[in-house]
Structure formats: C-alpha cells, structure tokens
Amino acid sequence: MSSAPDRIRAVFADAGCTGWLHARRCDDSGDEVCVGGSERVVIASVYKLLLFVAFCREVAGGRVDPHARITVDPAECTPGPTGLAALHDPVTLSRRDLATSMMTVSDNAAADVLLGEIGLAAVIELAVESGLIETRVVGGTADQHRSLVRDTDTHTTAEAFAALADNDEAWTISAYDPSYASATTPEEMTRFLRLLWTGRLLPAEHTAFARAVMGRQIWPHRIAAAFPHRDVLVAGKTGTIGVIRNEVAVVEFPGETPVAVAVFTRAARADPTLPVVDAAIGEAARIAVTELRRPR
Secondary structure, three states: OOOHHHHHHHHHHHHOEEEEEEEEEOOOOOOEEEEOOOOOEEOHHHHHHHHHHHHHHHHHOOOOOOOOEEEEOHHHOOOOOOHHHHOOOOEEEEHHHHHHHHHHOOOHHHHHHHHHHHOHHHHHHHHHHOOOOOOEOOOOHHHHHHHHHHHHOOOOHHHHHHHHOOOOOOOOOHHHOOOOOOEEOHHHHHHHHHHHHOOOOOOHHHHHHHHHHHOOOOOOOOHHHHOOOOOOEEEEEEEEEOOEEEEEEEEEOOOEOOEEEEEEEEEOOOOOOOHHHHHHHHHHHHHHHHHHOOEO
16 A cells, blocks of 8 residues: 555646645654655745734733724725625724634735734744744735736736636746745644644633634635544635645544644646645545544
C-alpha cells in the first residue's frame, strides 16, 4: 500500500493542481504528514486567522473593547461576495461581531475594518511571538485588490478578477507569488493551530471563543466535505484568490486528539469555480487526518 504522502500527491495530480499539505495532532507528539509542508505558499484569506487571534489577544489584554460598536458603510467597503460588502445600507455592529463575520463568511470588508482597528503591527507581533518565521502578512484584502488592479492593468477589482479568470491569458501577478504576497508554510499553520487549540496563545475564555467561531465557518466544500459526520468538529478558515485555493482546519473526532491540517493549492486552470480542486483539498485532508487519528 502506498504511503499517505504518495496518495496525497496523486490526489493533487488528478485534480490538476499543485498542492502542499501538513498535518499534526494537537498534542506534543512529533507525528506528522507532510507534502511540501516547509515550502512558502500564498496565504490568501487564511491571513484572517492570524488577524482574528491578534484581535482576541488585544481583547484579552484590555486594549480593545469587543462590545464597542462601529458603523460601517458598505459603499465604502472592500468589495466581496459575502458579509458587509453584500449589504446596501450602513450597519452598526460590535467589534466582536465584526470578527465573527470575518471568520464565518470570510468577510473581506470586516477584515479590513478590523485590521484598521488593531493595526498590522499586532498581527506581525503575534506571528513573531508564535515562532512563525516564514509567515508574513503584508496587508489586508484592500491592499491585495489594489495590487491585482495594478498587475492586470485594469481599472476595477471586478475587471481584475475577470482578467484572472481568462484561461487564454497567463498572468504573472504578485498575488500569486509568496515572495511578494502575504505568505506562510503549511507546517507553520498547523503549528499555529496546535498552539491555539492547546491554549498557548490566549486565555481559556478567549481560546474557547476562537474555537467556537472557527467551528461556525459556513463553507462546506473543502475540508468539511471530507468529514460529513454529525459528531465530527471541523473548525477552519478558507482562502481563495484566482488559482489559489486553501484551507486550514482542526478536525476533531469524539474521544480523539484533534488533528490540525493545512492544505494549500495552485490550480492549472483559472476558472473561478473548480469543484475538483475543492474536492482534492478535502480528500488530501481526509488521508492525512486518518493517518494521524489517535484516542486521547
């Protein structure tokens, strides 16, 4: 029987994508499944996980009031298909709910507002203190969209994404290059998830809040699709931009040690929707998690 990494590589090849994966249990064991896990990859909206934990740290330290309310005008927001940008009128909500929207529906507008509230320095400090030496966050979604418009020589974000979806064009853009875009490694993401899940990043109350919010992510088409069982918890964060499709998550079976898994992909095709790649992310995660499952 072929090894788990070999089977994962075959899954990525069959889906027509390049893939990177790392998985480990959320304990002190050294067991892992690794397919290019130390290579730097584009983080895309997975950066919102770091921003979310940085926000929770600011709350825990008494520097941010999570209940304080803020009014956001969708007309002035970062574009996005979900969350605040999809609304029509100004909305007032707490900073805690802003963070929740950012994580559960990958709300671009909420993320940029929250980043403006706590500052990029707080996110960078979190990464450094967590030992994530290969992880770099260079800005929010609005910054990324500006670079897309510049690199595609278009006028709007919508035009930029339309250009990127053209399979007859080959784009070399900074958003696809981990040397220029916000980036990480799969291994650092599972290490970060393990730190979060074991309470080493936040006090107990805030750890519980972070885990609960991550468990309410609405997207079922990647890692969650591989674990369609009512009693299995999948708590994660997706990330997508053009040919980049990612997800990091913690998968927990009843009575077993949770397993952190990070899957990053780059597709050969530029179609906005590629269900075969989404399915490959789930299948690769299933193989890795199955290999690492152990009773508590």
